[in-house]
Amino acid sequence: MDTAPHAEQAARARLERLLAKDEIREVLSRYARGVDRADGPLLKSCYHPDAIEEHGGNYTGNAFEYVDAAIPRIRNMGAMQHLLGTSHIEFDGEIAWVETYLWTFARFTADGRSTDTFTGGRLVDRFERRDGAWKIAHRRTVFDWNRDTPSSEGWCNGMFDPAKPGMRRGRKGDTDPSYERFYAEVQPRA
Numbered sequence: 001m002d003t004a005p006h007a008e009q010a011a012r013a014r015l016e017r018l019l020a021k022d023e024i025r026e027v028l029s030r031y032a033r034g035v036d037r038a039d040g041p042l043l044k045s046c047y048h049p050d051a052i053e054e055h056g057g058n059y060t061g062n063a064f065e066y067v068d069a070a071i072p073r074i075r076n077m078g079a080m081q082h083l084l085g086t087s088h089i090e091f092d093g094e095i096a097w098v099e100t101y102l103w104t105f106a107r108f109t110a111d112g113r114s115t116d117t118f119t120g121g122r123l124v125d126r127f128e129r130r131d132g133a134w135k136i137a138h139r140r141t142v143f144d145w146n147r148d149t150p151s152s153e154g155w156c157n158g159m160f161d162p163a164k165p166g167m168r169r170g171r172k173g174d175t176d177p178s179y180e181r182f183y184a185e186v187q188p189r190a
Contacts, residue, residue, distance in 0.1 A: 017091065020091065020096065020129070020134060021087075021089050023133075023134045024087070024089060024096055024098055024127055024134050025087060027046045027127070027134060027135060027136065028046075028084055028087065028098075028100055028123070029084065030042055030043075030045060030046050031043065031046045031082075031123075031136075032082040032083070032084055033178070034046065035070075035074065035080070035082055036080050036081055036082055036170075037172060037173060037174070037176050037178070037179075038071050038074040038075045038172040038173055039173070039174070040067050040068065040071045043067045043071075044063075044064055044067055045135075046135060046136055047063040047064065047067075047135055047136045047137075047139075048128065048130060048135045048136065048137050049064060050062070050137075051063035051064070051135070051136050051137050051138060051139070052137070052138045052139070053066040053139050054138075054139065054140045054141065055139075055141050056141055056143060063136065063139065074172065075172050075173065077106065077107065077108065077172075078106070078107030078108065078109065078114070078151075079105070079106070079107045079170065080104070080105065080106045080107070081104065081105045081106075081170075082102060082103075082104050083102070083103045083104070083105075084100055084101070084102060085100065085101030085102065085103065086100070086101050087099065087100040087101075088100075094128060094129045094130075095126060095127070095128055095129075095137075096125075096126075096127040096128075096129075096134065097125075097126060097127075098123070098124075098125040098126075098127055099122055099123070099124050099125075100122060100123045100125070101120075101121075101122055102120070102121050102122060102123055103118070103119070103120050104117075104118070104119045104121075105117070105118055106119075107151055113150070114150070114151035115148050115149065115150060115151060116148070116149050116150070116151045116152075117146065117147070117148045117149075118146065118147045118148075118149075119143060119145070119146045119147075120143075120144045120145045120146075121141060121142050121143040121144050121145075122141075122142040122144065123139060123140075123141060123142075124139070124140045124141075124142055125137075125138065125139050125140075126138040126139075
């Protein structure tokens with residue numbers, strides 16, 4: 001009995017599953033970058049056009065409409081960072097059920113006071129593969145914990161000076177250093 005065709009088919013199925021997981025994780029990474037940089041087109045590239053976004057009781061509806069409303073608010077906010085943790089991915093044909101741990105930092109100003117908020121939660125997504133592309137079809141943001149504290153920046157007790165040339169600070173939009181393409185060789189300090 002020749003088991004080679006069966007083994008080859010099983011290997012192909014495992015490879016397709018690994019590639020699908022990689023595509024899904026790439027979508028999640030684009031989402032984090034898109035929200036932190038307030039990049040609407042990048043954010044929309046993560047969703048199917050008819051996708052649903054459920055976001056903390058503040059919004060439930062079309063994901064593209066959510067992005068269109070959120071981007072102007074995000075551009076006016078202070079620093080923001082979304083850090084992705086582990087993802088649990090289960091496949092059911094052309095559907096993937098995905099749970100991804102998420103930590104967020106955001107700086108808000110209200111009544112003249114600046115607050116740093118740290119939130120832990122999960123992105124619970126239904127991904128669908130349509131026309132060969134895995135994208136979010138439905139997202140539920142789950143909030144597990146939060147801590148708000150007055151803003152304070154000491155830059156590692158003065159180790160870093162934001163006014164010093166060469167200190168790159170993150171920004172919203174395509175002026176963020178991550179959008180730069182640099183090829184010049186850096187000369188080490190003598």
